[in-house]
Amino acid sequence: MLEQVRQRARELLERKQADGVLALKKGYWDVIQPHVFTAPAEIDKLVLEPKWLLAKMARAVLLERPQPWRLVVVMRGCDERAVVELVKRNQVDRERLLTLGYACDSAQAKACLCNRPYPQKLDAGSAVEGVDPLTDERVKSYLEGDARTRMEKWAEQLRRCIKCYGCRNSCPICVCVPCKLEDEVWVERGVVPAEMTTFHLIRAFHLSDTCVACGACQEACPVGIPLMTLQLSMREALKRDYNYEAGIDADRKSPVLSDFIKEPRPGQDMPDWVDSTEKKP
Amino acid sequence: MSADSNNVKILVFACRWCGLFGADAAGRQRIELPVSFRVIPVECAGYVEPDLVIRAFASGVTGVAVLGCHVGGCRFNDANHPALKRLELLKTLLDTTGIGGNRLLLGFGTTHEWHQYVETILGFYRELEGLPSMGAWVPVKQ
Numbered sequence: 001m002l003e004q005v006r007q008r009a010r011e012l013l014e015r016k017q018a019d020g021v022l023a024l025k026k027g028y029w030d031v032i033q034p035h036v037f038t039a040p041a042e043i044d045k046l047v048l049e050p051k052w053l054l055a056k057m058a059r060a061v062l063l064e065r066p067q068p069w070r071l072v073v074v075m076r077g078c079d080e081r082a083v084v085e086l087v088k089r090n091q092v093d094r095e096r097l098l099t100l101g102y103a104c105d106s107a108q109a110k111a112c113l114c115n116r117p118y119p120q121k122l123d124a125g126s127a128v129e130g131v132d133p134l135t136d137e138r139v140k141s142y143l144e145g146d147a148r149t150r151m152e153k154w155a156e157q158l159r160r161c162i163k164c165y166g167c168r169n170s171c172p173i174c175v176c177v178p179c180k181l182e183d184e185v186w187v188e189r190g191v192v193p194a195e196m197t198t199f200h201l202i203r204a205f206h207l208s209d210t211c212v213a214c215g216a217c218q219e220a221c222p223v224g225i226p227l228m229t230l231q232l233s234m235r236e237a238l239k240r241d242y243n244y245e246a247g248i249d250a251d252r253k254s255p256v257l258s259d260f261i262k263e264p265r266p267g268q269d270m271p272d273w274v275d276s277t278e279k280k281p
Numbered sequence: 282m283s284a285d286s287n288n289v290k291i292l293v294f295a296c297r298w299c300g301l302f303g304a305d306a307a308g309r310q311r312i313e314l315p316v317s318f319r320v321i322p323v324e325c326a327g328y329v330e331p332d333l334v335i336r337a338f339a340s341g342v343t344g345v346a347v348l349g350c351h352v353g354g355c356r357f358n359d360a361n362h363p364a365l366k367r368l369e370l371l372k373t374l375l376d377t378t379g380i381g382g383n384r385l386l387l388g389f390g391t392t393h394e395w396h397q398y399v400e401t402i403l404g405f406y407r408e409l410e411g412l413p414s415m416g417a418w419v420p421v422k423q
Contacts (some may be wrong), residue, residue, distance in 0.1 A: 143377060148413060151379025155418065186336060197339035197418050201374060205331050208370055233377040234370060256370055259362035260352065 004124035005074060005102055006043050012072050013040045018098055019065075022058050023074035024048065036061060036071070046074070048102065051112070053216050055082035055172035059092050072098045078112070078214030080119035081247025082172035085210050088250060091175055103127045112215045113139065113228075120248075133213065133232055142229045154230075155196065160223040163194040167227050168203060170220035173210050180206070200230070208234040209254040212247040241265045289409045291318035291402070292337045293346045294329045298356050299391050300348030306395035314399065315406055318346075325349070326389075327360030331371040334385060341419050344409045346386040346401070354391065361389065380418055383408055 009021045025035035026047045034057055037043055058073045065071075073079070080101055086092040101119030106128045109117035113136050118127035133139055142153060168174045168181060180186045180202055187198050194200065204227075211231040218227045238244045242255035242263060255263045295301040301322045307314070323329055326349025334345045347368060349361040365387060372382030386405050390397045 147376075147379045147381050149379070150377070151415075151418065154378045180332065186332065195339060197380075198336060201335045201338075201378070202332050205335065205371060205374055208374065230374070230377065234373050237370060237373045256366040257363055258366075259359040260365075261359070261362075 001102060001125040002046075002048055005048065005100060006046050008100055008123055009037070009046060009072060009074065010040045010043045012098070012100070013037070013043070018070045018072040020061070020069070021046070021072045021074065021100075022054055022061060024050075024052055048074070051076065051104075051108065051219075053079050053082060053170070053172045053214055055079050055086060055092075056175065058083070058097060059086055059175065062092060062096055068096075070096050070098060072100050074100045074102070075119060076102065076104055077116050077119045078114065078212055078216075079172065080121070081116075081212035082214065084247045084250045085173050085212060086175070088253065089173075089175075094250075100124075114213065114215075133228075134236065138226070139229050139232060142226060143233060157225045158196045158200050159193055161193045161196075161200070161225060162223060163192050163199070164222060166220040166222065167217035167225075170216040171207065172214060172216060173207065173212070176206075204230045204234075207231060209238060209244070209256050210246055211235060289315075289317055289343045289406055290341065291344045291346060291405060291409070292342045293318055293320045293348060293402070294323050294326070294333070295320050296326045296349040296361070297322045297324055299350040299354075300326070300388070300398070302392035303348070303390055303395050303398035306392065307399050310395060312395075312399050314402060318402065325355065325357050325360050325364075327355070327357060327364040329364060329368070331367055334368070334371060338380065338384070338415070339419065343412075343415075344384045344386065344405060346388060346405055348388045348390070348398070348401070351389050351391055365389075378418075380415060381412060384412065 012018045013021060021037040022034065023037065023046045024032050025045045026032050032047060034052060034054055037046065054073055054075060058071060062071055080099055083092060083097065087094045099121055100123050101121050103118035103122055103125035109128060110131055113131055113133035115130035115132055117130050181199060186202060188195055213228060213231065213235060215228045218225065221227060238255065242265065244255045295304055304320050326347055329347050337345050349364060350356065352361060352365060355361040368385060368387055372385055375385060376382040388401045
């Protein structure tokens with residue numbers, strides 16, 4: 001698979017279909033880091049492991065290069081979904097970004113609890129069956145039980161936060177400037193641990209309909225808070241109510257932006273009077 | 282109302298075309314309501330972003346109500362549809378973290394439905410009284 005990817009990347013550079021290839025490079029002292037390859041000869045140093053999401057980096061690279069400059073990004077399934085979401089938000093010019101997708105193996109899919117461990121445009125490797133994250137024991141333990149238990153469980157986890165902003169920085173879709181998490185109005189600055197409600201819930205909700213379940217946030221978290229689990233229930237709700245999954249269809253906008261007439265919930269009429277406590281008279 | 286209702290604090294975001302006039306009308310009818318809720322007029326229910334609701338919970342409010350026009354009767358071309366969808370999604374997050382989606386109430390009525398407004402608020406009080414405290418989710422301020 002690695003050879004296939006290298007071959008394809010070399011071809012694209014040689015035929016001048018792209019000006020650069022963004023991928024991981026094994027450099028001096030075997031240090032692996034993201035790198036923009038511009039010479040075909042350099043491609044021998046391209047590697048695929050470990051998992052490193054490049055979508056946000058691709059955006060940054062494209063922003064600083066002049067207009068016709070085209071970039072190939074070597075990406076996994078989650079990376080491709082993130083690019084789709086960035087394109088929807090006008091952050092990346094799809095004309096200038098080519099993808100070179102490869103499938104993850106089943107061990108990686110299991111480690112990430114990924115239900116789609118392959119990109120839609122598959123160039124190398126063969127797709128393996130995904131894992132349903134909601135069947136995982138650890139995830140289940142956070143989503144089940146009564147409110148009291150869950151509250152204590154989440155409070156115990158989030159109290160460990162050292163407010164490094166790693167979850168935000170590693171997220172391939174968090175690109176807003178200015179960020180609400182740095183604004184005194186919303187989150188008190190310079191206080192550790194972070195205010196649980198505002199910091200974590202605002203961050204989680206901003207990604208509610210955008211999260212592609214790549215798991216970069218919880219991998220980046222130095223204290224091991226299961227942040228992706230926080231998103232899973234919202235992803236599930238969107239899937240159940242509107243049959244919407246982030247990062248799959250580039251033409252379909254998030255259903256929470258549209259009205260009930262264009263995008264009704266299946267099995268539900270347009271509510272003329274909605275109230276959560278009282279029955280309709 | 283029982284003594285417990287003193288501990289309940291409700292923040293009401295009322296759309297100024299329907300919810301707020303409903304509250305006004307209820308006042309004109311001299312309806313007795315508990316005193317521990319505050320109404321914030323907003324231009325439209327669509328203005329109430331979920332972050333505002335989260336911020337309200339963080340400042341020690343027990344429940345948040347968002348009142349807008351009838352779904353389908355919004356003054357701003359269905360702006361309350363996305364509001365409803367967004368806040369329904371926020372309820373999922375509140376449920377996950379154990380705060381409880383029932384601390385957030387969405388109500389849609391019109392100006393002349395003041396009786397509905399009163400019932401909504403009283404019903405919300407009844408519901409919130411039975412809930413446990415938010416515990417660690419509310420920061421302790423000096």
